[in-house]
Amino acid sequence: MKIKRFTGLTAAIAVGALTLTACSSSSDDEATTEESTGASTGIVSVNGSEPQNPLVPANTNETGGGLLLDQLFSGLVYYDADGAAHNEVAESIESDDQQNWTITLKEGWTFSDGSPVTASSFVEAWNWGALLSNATLSSYFFEPIEGFSYDEESELKGQGLEVVDDQTFTVKLKQPEADFPLRLGYSAFYPLPESFFDDPEAFGEAPVGNGPYVLDEWTHDAEATFSPNEEYAGERTAQNGGVNVKFYQTQEAAYNDLLAGQLDIITAVPDSAFETYESDLGDRAVNQPAAIFQSFTIPEELEGFTGEEGDLRRAAISKAIDRDTITDAIFSGTRTPASDFTSPVIDGWSDSVPGAEVTQYDEAEAQDLWAQANEIAEWPEDRTFTIGYNADGGHQAWVDATTNSIKNVLGIQAEGNAYPAFAEFREDITNRSIDGAFRTGWQADYPALGNFLGPIYKTGAGSNDGDYSNADFDALLDEAASAPSVEDSNALYQQAQEILFQDLPAIPLWYSNVTGGSADTVEGVEFGWNSVPLLYEVTKN
Structure with missing residues (x-):
């Protein structure tokens, strides 16, 4: 069983917040070339799962679409396994005051259709993503x-975003924010x-990216296939x-395919296999902490859950959930009862935030x-109080146990x-048409406490x-974002x-480990800090 514990993720980047330099020397590049050949x-x-929406980066905020986008695109930065x-x-990403940033691009990057990746490729994309009319x-x-x-x-161009030349653009923030570079992956x-801008709808069905892979075919509700991007730099x-x-x-169907050699990697083991998957898979089983928080949301305007009455009912429901028993019985120790709204693998996490006693049974x-x-x-x-969930995600057992509690x-x-x-x-x-509460959770976008809150x-x-x-709450988030240090920021987030x-x-319900694994058909399988496997590393003959 592979077990890796991650700590101090935010600190890993904070030192280089003002200037992030290239990660490899020329000798490193040569090694990469030799490996790729x-x-x-x-x-x-x-x-995986069918994405909620067409594959447009700024309009994708769920894991099904996120997994596909991350194969297709490369951002200004990427995150390694830790x-x-x-x-x-x-x-480089540079600033003298943490508010005005100058971003310089590496030369030689192109999209998979051969068109160049320029400063305008970022400025136009961000501006489009910010427009209220695009929702x-x-x-x-x-x-x-x-x-x-x-x-x-919103119009970011000409205000917060300026193209200097093909390789350079500037970003002006509303206030200094030291961790801005951390978000850009x-x-x-x-x-x-x-x-994209010629026909966003058509692009979403057949996106053109600049990442390690290109999309060959997306068969809705069935699969998406990718091949290596020859233009990737x-x-x-x-x-x-x-x-x-x-x-x-x-998830049961996926796990059965894994055991039968019809699937190489599974990102989440069904709860029915928690007792056996480590013996089934041996050293190919994965059980490691990940930046994942699980909860269920009660809409603000749900009848009976507003005002003082709502405050009382929300607290009562939280205290009525026996998290210890559920995580032991349903998840066999692969979940830990939550005592906050973030994740223990993120730097600055605390299990003693005032008010956390509301999570105690x-x-x-x-x-x-x-x-x-x-x-x-x-x-x-x-x-009837209900908790909505998707049956294809292996959630029935814990939802039944929680509602029974x-x-x-x-x-x-x-x-x-x-x-x-x-x-x-x-x-x-x-669409705000769901009736009742519904399961929610967060797989971190970047390793910082604020990403679980804002x-x-x-x-x-x-x-x-x-x-x-x-x-x-909003004011504290703004203050935390502009704090002079990560430590000061984390104190405000608490x-x-x-x-x-x-x-x-x-x-809050529990923090999740990534419980996955691989078949003996592949090598080099590594799950990252946010529970996603680094597919580009995997070899298969």
Whole structure:
């Protein structure tokens, strides 16, 4: 069993925040070339899920689409297995004041169609992603840039973004933010070729990127196939003949294919196999900490969950969940009960944020809180509290256990609300048409505490699916982002979490290990800090 513990991820990059230089010398480049010429030719297969939306970087904020985009595109930086950032398309990212940044690109980069990757490729892509008229799911990530607005059409070009020449552009932020370079490996910041702007809809079905692979075919609800990108100019050179991402309806089906040699890599083992997968796979089993937080969200306007009544009911439900028993019985120790809204593998994490006691199982207190809420407004006897989830993701067991815990402690009806597929589930969440609470979680985009807070809970953020809004919380996030050091920033993020524990826009459940594995058909399988396998490293003959 491979076990790797990651610590100090933010610190790994903080030292180089002002100037990130190229990661390899000329001798390193020569070694990469020699390795790539001897790369294996087999097609590596991995499980995945049908993306919610067409493959447009700024409009993808879920793991199904994210896995595909990360094969197709290269950003200014990329993250290695330990979460450290390395320049990829960027030659340097420099600032004298942490507010005004100059970004210089390496020469020789092209998209897979042969068109050049220039400063305009980034500026135009970011500007498009920030436009309110495009309603992108990741527009929040452009909020710190001068010119962004939630009230009127944003125009970053000419305000926060300026093209200096083909290889250089500048970024002006609304305030100093020392960790700005750390974010730039996230998909929202990927460049786009000119062909995208001619027909964004068509591009989303057949995207052209600048990453290690090109998309050969996307068969909806079935699979996506990739081959190595001959135009790729970076360090993540494909060591195989391509990648096949298979979309499965259940994790059990994927795991059975893995055991049968019909799948090379599985990114999540079904709970039915937790007791056996390490013996099934031997040293090819993976169980390692990852930057993943799991919860379920109770929408802000859900009946019975607003105002003082809502505060009481949210706290009662949180205290009615026996996280220790559920993680032991359902997950066999591959999950750890959550005591905050972030992840223990991120630098600055704390298990003693004031208010965290609301995550502790306490039947008597849960019942008392529920009774106090009923004094304000009685909970209807015929009403059922539901948690929505996608059945293709292996969530039924924990949802059933969680709702049973709530039902048994509070004496109300509670059950899961199953959707057949992830895309359908996400569509109802995005459209605000889901009825009841729903499972949520966060796989980090970049290794920082703020990434678990701002995108999910800040007012108007693209992944704020419960429509939570608290001005004091927002102000603390802004203050944390402009703090002079990572340590100062983390202290403010912990203060912001105190507010989350009071409001409970989501109910923290547990932190996830990545529990995956590989068949004996492949070598060099490594799962990164955020639970995603580094597919370009995998060899298969």
